[in-house]
Amino acid sequence: MRVSYLGPKGSFTQIALTKYFGDDADEISQRSIGEVFNTVEKRMVDYGVVPIENSFEGSINNTHDLLIDSTVKIYDEIQIRIHQCLISKTTEINQIKKIYSHPQSFAQCQSWLKANLPNAELIPVFSNSEAAETVSTDDEACIGSLRLTKLYDLELIKKDIEDSKENTTRFVILSHEQQEKKGHNKTSLVITPPDSDASGSLYNLLQPFASEGINLMRIESRPFRGQLWSYVFFIDCEGSIEDSSILNAIRTLKEQNIRVKILGCYPSQQHP
Amino acid sequence: MRVSYLGPKGSFTQIALTKYFGDDADEISQRSIGEVFNTVEKRMVDYGVVPIENSFEGSINNTHDLLIDSTVKIYDEIQIRIHQCLISKTTEINQIKKIYSHPQSFAQCQSWLKANLPNAELIPVFSNSEAAETVSTDDEACIGSLRLTKLYDLELIKKDIEDSKENTTRFVILSHEQQEKKGHNKTSLVITPPDSDASGSLYNLLQPFASEGINLMRIESRPFRGQLWSYVFFIDCEGSIEDSSILNAIRTLKEQNIRVKILGCYPSQQHP
Numbered sequence: 001m002r003v004s005y006l007g008p009k010g011s012f013t014q015i016a017l018t019k020y021f022g023d024d025a026d027e028i029s030q031r032s033i034g035e036v037f038n039t040v041e042k043r044m045v046d047y048g049v050v051p052i053e054n055s056f057e058g059s060i061n062n063t064h065d066l067l068i069d070s071t072v073k074i075y076d077e078i079q080i081r082i083h084q085c086l087i088s089k090t091t092e093i094n095q096i097k098k099i100y101s102h103p104q105s106f107a108q109c110q111s112w113l114k115a116n117l118p119n120a121e122l123i124p125v126f127s128n129s130e131a132a133e134t135v136s137t138d139d140e141a142c143i144g145s146l147r148l149t150k151l152y153d154l155e156l157i158k159k160d161i162e163d164s165k166e167n168t169t170r171f172v173i174l175s176h177e178q179q180e181k182k183g184h185n186k187t188s189l190v191i192t193p194p195d196s197d198a199s200g201s202l203y204n205l206l207q208p209f210a211s212e213g214i215n216l217m218r219i220e221s222r223p224f225r226g227q228l229w230s231y232v233f234f235i236d237c238e239g240s241i242e243d244s245s246i247l248n249a250i251r252t253l254k255e256q257n258i259r260v261k262i263l264g265c266y267p268s269q270q271h272p
Numbered sequence: 273m274r275v276s277y278l279g280p281k282g283s284f285t286q287i288a289l290t291k292y293f294g295d296d297a298d299e300i301s302q303r304s305i306g307e308v309f310n311t312v313e314k315r316m317v318d319y320g321v322v323p324i325e326n327s328f329e330g331s332i333n334n335t336h337d338l339l340i341d342s343t344v345k346i347y348d349e350i351q352i353r354i355h356q357c358l359i360s361k362t363t364e365i366n367q368i369k370k371i372y373s374h375p376q377s378f379a380q381c382q383s384w385l386k387a388n389l390p391n392a393e394l395i396p397v398f399s400n401s402e403a404a405e406t407v408s409t410d411d412e413a414c415i416g417s418l419r420l421t422k423l424y425d426l427e428l429i430k431k432d433i434e435d436s437k438e439n440t441t442r443f444v445i446l447s448h449e450q451q452e453k454k455g456h457n458k459t460s461l462v463i464t465p466p467d468s469d470a471s472g473s474l475y476n477l478l479q480p481f482a483s484e485g486i487n488l489m490r491i492e493s494r495p496f497r498g499q500l501w502s503y504v505f506f507i508d509c510e511g512s513i514e515d516s517s518i519l520n521a522i523r524t525l526k527e528q529n530i531r532v533k534i535l536g537c538y539p540s541q542q543h544p
Contacts, residue, residue, distance in 0.1 A: 058495050203482040210475040
């Protein structure tokens with residue numbers, strides 16, 4: 001089984017992949033979320049893994065934007081707690097003068113850095129693995145997953161330096177197939193209102209779900225490319241795509257000329 | 273009049289500031305959105321300017337998160353078209369081997385860069401002004417506003433390299449005061465549902481607006497810190513905070529134990 005993921009090696013996405021598929025999958029690192037979508041679309045791999053939402057930072061915009069037009073489906077989801085570590089050649093925190101990291105990791109460790117390394121120079125790079133690769137002297141450090149210490153032969157200075165202990169990222173498994181329905185299901189949809197004044201009609205978009213008694217677990221708006229200040233809406237609702245309530249809601253929306261795309265139907269991990 | 277803004281000098285926020293306040297304001301650059309909020313809260317300045325939404329990238333998360341708890345109000349809004357330029361010591365595009373920029377600017381010029389400079393090394397920095405400051409040889413370039421050429425004594429290689437010609441950013445003017453009502457008004461609110469299953473009750477949150485016939489111009493969800501997978505909602509609605517319809521809707525929400533914070537009431541620039 002071949003699975004592509006948002007790399008590089010040691011990324012949180014790879015940790016999610018291993019947690020989901022175990023050690024047997026052939027793990028293929030990609031440089032961008034777009035390239036993970038591409039490898040799945042072209043059937044170069046069986047599955048792809050990308051982040052979709054972080055409990056602290058919110059939605060991963062790129063994943064949402066690609067889901068609007070892609071032919072791939074959401075096969076499943078998995079979430080992992082994000083633990084950030086300070087990593088270096090040395091274990092001596094006092095020596096650290098420069099820290100490399102992805103800007104998002106700096107943001108997640110803001111308070112800890114201010115309290116413990118207020119004078120260190122923060123240098124942004126494209127990924128935490130690139131940061132780990134850059135660390136070459138005892139006054140340099142990087143921020144990232146514990147796995148980076150093994151991959152790049154580095155030492156752990158301090159673990160769990162993230163400010164929010166609730167820091168969790170949800171990942172989606174992309175595929176062409178839909179899994180067999182079982183247990184507590186969740187259906188993900190993208191809804192595109194017909195006119196330019198999209199948000200004005202949001203209440204109408206939600207009405208069919210309310211009248212069918214469907215519980216909405218999440219709603220997320222994204223800009224609708226090409227039309228200024230219009231939006232498409234991502235909706236996760238409780239239930240299976242085979243439930244008559246969800247089928248009725250989708251039919252009602254389509255009758256109103258509202259475009260509905262089914263992204264996937266899978267067991268919900270969010271409310272265990 | 274003293275106005276702080278998200279700097280550094282030459283940033284798109286400064287361009288918005290000058291467009292709104294003219295040349296008479298004392299423009300004070302801040303290093304982060306949080307510091308702009310801070311200077312307004314502590315009355316070190318009369319106004320602050322920060323970006324809130326980009327038509328291409330979506331919401332500016334940091335601004336939304338700070339608005340949840342801050343004591344400052346949205347005094348007004350202004351939007352500007354974002355034009356990205358390729359800038360260097362030279363005017364010869366063929367010489368360019370390295371390009372410095374904020375990751376968001378790379379994202380906005382992705383197709384142009386792939387078509388015109390496919391082999392250039394892209395180096396991320398914290399701001400486009402920092403990028404301009406770094407450019408020191410003829411094989412280096414940066415991406416940013418035309419204003420950077422004057423500020424850093426650089427040459428324009430190519431203007432309007434952004435992929436989307438609809439690329440527009442909306443900025444808010446922060447202040448302690450509310451402006452005199454005039455013309456077409458817009459009211460901005462933050463709504464925090466009482467229970468943990470926030471998004472499930474979204475339809476109920478919107479119901480009071482629908483039954484009062486209030487037009488919703490925008491809705492945006494953000495993670496609710498401290499509670500996994502719960503959300504707060506930012507709502508922009510058409511009308512003034514003195515309209516009985518809006519007052520009624522807010523009263524109905526509060527009766528249901530839903531926290532409503534009024535962020536501001538100001539003339540709408542979005543639908544001229």
